[in-house]
Amino acid sequence: MNRLNIAALFVLAGCGVSFAADEKSTPEVKKVTFEDDVKPIFRQHCASCHNQGDKKGGLALDTYTALIEGGGSGEVVYDDGDPSASRLWQLVNHDDTPIMPPNQDKLPAEQLAVIQAWIEGGILENSGSKVKAKKKNSLAFVASTGGKPEGPVAMPESIPQRVPVATERAAAISAIGTSPWAPLVAIAGQKQISLYHTETSELLGILPFEEGIAQSLRFSRGGSFLIAGGGEHSLKGIAAIYDVKTGERVATVGDEFDVVFDADVNASMSRVAMGGPQKMLRVYDATDGELIFDLKKHTDWIFAVAYSPDGVLIASGDRSGGLSLWEADTGRLYLDLTGHKGSINSVAWRDDSNVLASASDDGTVKLWDVVEGKTIKSFNAHGGGVTAVAFDHQGRLVTAGKDNRAKLWDAGGGLIHQFQPVSEDVLEVAISHDGSRVIYGDWDGQVFSASAEKPEQKEALAANPPPAAERAKVVQQQLASIQKTMQPIKAELDAAMNAVAAAQKPIDELNAKIAAAKAEAEKSKAAADAAAKKVGELDGQIPALAGASRDKHDAVIAVRVQTNGDANKLDAVAAAEQALIDHLSQLVKLRRDRIATHQSIATHQQTAAAKTAEAAELAKGLPALQEALAKAQQAADAMKQKYDGVATQLTAVQTKLDQLSAAIN
Structure with missing residues (x-):
């Protein structure tokens, strides 16, 4: 307590x-x-x-x-x-x-x-006052996936690798933006925008920004486009829109006489709003570049411009602490949000469009209920001033400030982590699509990607990467190292596959023997069934033949009686006797076949039983062989996975080298 x-x-x-x-x-x-x-x-x-x-x-x-x-x-x-x-x-x-x-x-x-x-207790006036029903807390928030595209999210596929400007060191970091749905961060440098993978810190490509330096970087609601506002002080200001996959600049909007400090696009990608030293909030048609609104309320440089995620409102903040909300469709003033005592350096919308965060030189971050038009939370975030603020999909905030730190806050403005201090003011901050990485940059041109859970774990990202030729040398070394690593892995994989083949061979041989024994058993069983069938057929034939033999015998007796010993009639007797002999011979043959066939049934059945037992006995040896095969296969699969991982890495590095080589040539 x-x-x-x-x-x-x-x-x-x-x-x-x-x-x-x-x-x-x-x-x-x-x-x-x-x-x-x-x-x-x-x-x-x-x-x-x-x-x-x-x-x-x-x-x-x-x-x-x-x-x-x-x-x-x-x-x-x-x-x-x-x-x-x-x-x-x-x-x-x-x-x-x-x-x-x-x-x-x-x-x-x-x-x-x-x-x-x-x-x-409800700010009661006196003892007779009654407490009003509490209103819904505007800080209550459920993370939304609104705006997330169906299918794969946009990531660089063919982004240029050529460095437009090579410098010894980067200038003060002017803009950092993260994709809302992909592991991608954009960092502004001199006449270029570098794209990095937030999870691997790999440089994915470099977008040229020939107009000068990007002062703001915002991704479209679906993450397919990058909007860069910037230019050159006292000379030119524009907003450039890039296709994230190809790096192609698909539109250049605006023709300001001074730099654009911040620019944003609405949810439908039809309008672009921008502000700068000319103190006017301008809204252009994104398709033909026509000026739609020229809003002149601000009395000082406009530092911050942002559409609400639902596209209904535009927020704009200026150097004198002025903060306004505008109806996006009509350009009419919706609200003035008063309370900051210093420059409004950055604004950010929560996913549900109900809360706006503003960061000011007065050291505070204020959370505004845009329906009520009031402050629902104000907290001192950074001594000396807050330079940037951003929401993640959980409603948490990240801030950067002139106390040389970046910080992570919960949805209610409670401090979660503060990141390791740097030597100068932290000017820009962003948080990755999944809230796992916080990316921040300072006045010295340093950019760090730190773990949101373990702030001490961080990696440096270059706002101005080295020229393609220098990076190609590093990539060539990586390629050679990977190739060297692959050789023993390939040898181990070959050995593992040979072990699998060796383990499979006795199984195949044993299965062949088992199959042969089963085939013999089936053959003997079929022979026994055929013999039994034949016995049945013979049993059906023999009684009829036996009955016919008696008739043949009676016929012989009858012929003998008729001839009565007459020598001239002996041929008839011989014919009758021969017919009897032939018939009895056929009967004898059938009886012998029946005996032999019946005896073969038992033989075939014994052979079938023996072969079945032989197959079963042989099968007992299979589990041990199969276990040995499974172990060999498991080892081979693990080695294959390892090899495939290195091969994938090799392909990626080779692709990068090809891109760098093309950039050099």
Whole structure:
């Protein structure tokens, strides 16, 4: 429990908080009201400057009505129960400037606790006031995938590798932008924009920006296009739109007489808004470059311009702290957001378009409810000034500042991590599409890509990469190293594949034997079935032949009786006897076939059983051989995967070398 909450317990007890003795009963808490509790505090510390007779800043605190009405900058406290969104609380708690009371320490903790409890209780006027239903907290946010394209997201495929300008060191980093859906970051350099893979830190290509230096880099809502605003001071300003896949510049919009500090495109890619030293927010048709709106409200250089993700509003901020919202379709002023005391250096929209973040030289980041037009959160982010701010898809924020740091905040403005300090102001910051990397650049031209979870783990990215020839030498060394690495891996892969073949050979031989035994078993089984069938057929033939033999025998007797020993008729007797002999011979043959066939059934069945048993016995040896094969195959697969990984790396490096060679030639 923090000090304020502990103090609040004592204060509330002093204000008449009572707890029933029965632990089952609900504690009754006296209402904290303006008249009874808060007004005495304001009378003691604030009334001399903020009263009906002397409204410093247009604000009076001596009556409830005057307090609720607010001051010259609008309302200072709201009935939503959130102290952090209250301008009054931000100042008395020294969360923002100017601190109140001025040139003094904070109010005593117990008095701050009363003010906090009063706001949390719904800013009641008196004991008869009723608490209004709390409004939805505008900081509540559910991450959205709105705008994500169907299918693969855009990544560089054929981006140029030629370096337009080679310098000993990069200039101060003027712009960093990350793709909303792909591991891709764009970094501005002198007359060029470098594209890096956020996960590998690999340089993917370089886009020429011949007009000068890009002062802003924003990706389109779907991530397929990169919008670069910039130019040359006091000479020319434009917005260039590039195809992320090919690097082709598909449009150049605007013809300013001075540099463009920030530019953005709407969700439908039909309009481009830009601002700069000419103090005018200009909106152009992205297809034909025609000027649609020329908005002249700002009185100082426009540093920040951004369309809301839904394309409904445009936010613009200037060097004098002016921050405005415009209707994107009509160009009409929607809201003035007041409260910053310094230059608006950067603005960023949350995915749901309900909250705008603004970063200022006054050291604060403010979160604005664009429906209510009020500050819902303001926090001191960087001493000396905040130079950049950006949201991720989770509603978290990253900021850069003049305290030489980049920082990561939760959706409510709570600090998560601060990244290792650099030697100069951090000017730009962005966060990767998945929130895993924070990329920031400083006044010295250094750019770092750091882990969002482990800020100490970081890699340097060059805003002005070395010339293609120098990078080609490095890539050639990488290629030679990979080729050298591949040789032993290829030898190991060949050995592993040979081991697989060796392990497969006994399995094939054993399977052949098993198959042969099974074939013999099937053959014997078929022979047994055929013999049984033949026995059945013979059993059907023999009884008829046996019956016919008796008839043949009777015929012989009859012929003999008829001839009665007559020698001239012996031929008839011989013929009848021969017919009997032939018939009996056929019968004998069938009976012998039947006996032999029946005996063969058992033989065939025994052979089939023996061969089946032989196949089963042989199959017992398969598991061990198959296990050995599986191990050999597993080792070969692992080696193949390793080899394929290196081969893929080799192909990628060779492709890069080819691109660099083309850039050199």
